[in-house]
Amino acid sequence: MAGHVVDIVARSLLTNTLRKWGMEGFRLDPTRVRDISGDLLDAHGRLQVVPAAALADTSAEERMLFGVRNGVYGLPTAELCDFLRGRIGGRTAIEIGAGTGALARALGIVATDNRQQEGAAVRAHYQRLGQPTVPYGPNVEKLDAHRAVERHRPQVVIACWVTHRFDPKAPDAGGSETGVDEAAIIASCEEYIFIGNEHVHHYKPIWKLPHEKLTPSWLYSRAINGTRDFIGIWRGGQRSPNTGTAA
DSSP: OHHHHHHHHHHHHHHHHHHHTTOTTOOOOGGGSOOOHHHHBOTTSOBOOBOTHHHHTSOHHHHHHHHHHHTOOEEOBHHHHHHHHHHHTTSOEEEESOTTOHHHHHHTOEEEEOOGGGSHHHHHHHHHHTOOOOOOOTTEEEOOHHHHHHHHOOSEEEEESOOBBOOTTSGGGOOBTTSBOHHHHHHTSSEEEEEEETTTTTTOGGGGSOOEEEOOTTOEESOOSSOOEEEEEEESSOBOTTTSSBO
16 A cells, blocks of 8 residues: 555656646656666665766666655766866865755765755645655755855855746746846856756756856756756856846
8 A cells, every 4th residue: 555655646746847847748657667766875865976887777767756756856976076076176166056965975065055945834835746855965054055155155166956046037037036046156156067957957047158068978867858968167257148247
């Protein structure tokens, strides 16, 4: 009986997520999808960094089911960590919107997040939807992105699957009222590195700013839309894509 309930909840989670991503017509039966939690969670049930080879034989459906069940979006690989370490070099760095804190923990940098899903109202909302909240890691400092940058003054800011701030002047770009003003973050550091998905993060306003975009084979996430995951890199001190003034 318990397993049947879990399958019903998982099916509801998938339906809600796919609807949010504009994929209402897609159907995924959780009873027919392999559970890869044993490969991606450590003995304490925390998300861990794994070699890309460990994800190479997983399907998009398996990664999607794992992500939805565990409140996870990006799946950090050892190769991603190696890349980020090389990119950071000897500079100071933090992660914003760090969620589980797995990536920052592996990199040995400060992890920050506003941890908004710990709030009673948000938790109740997710409970009504039948969805788990993000399992914030014990290493994740409770700070929103802008306060985190002000406090730590990093040279490099890393973000994985962070939602941008909603701008009523550009409603078609979507976002969230509690999202990150990424243009302001870019102006406040030497380099902003964002890891995401081409379809999910297509409308970010900062795409209007000069940037470098990489699509290595060792990036994995819960995305199931057929587009590539990417690393976007923005140099600091650029101008706002909306106003043309210093962000």
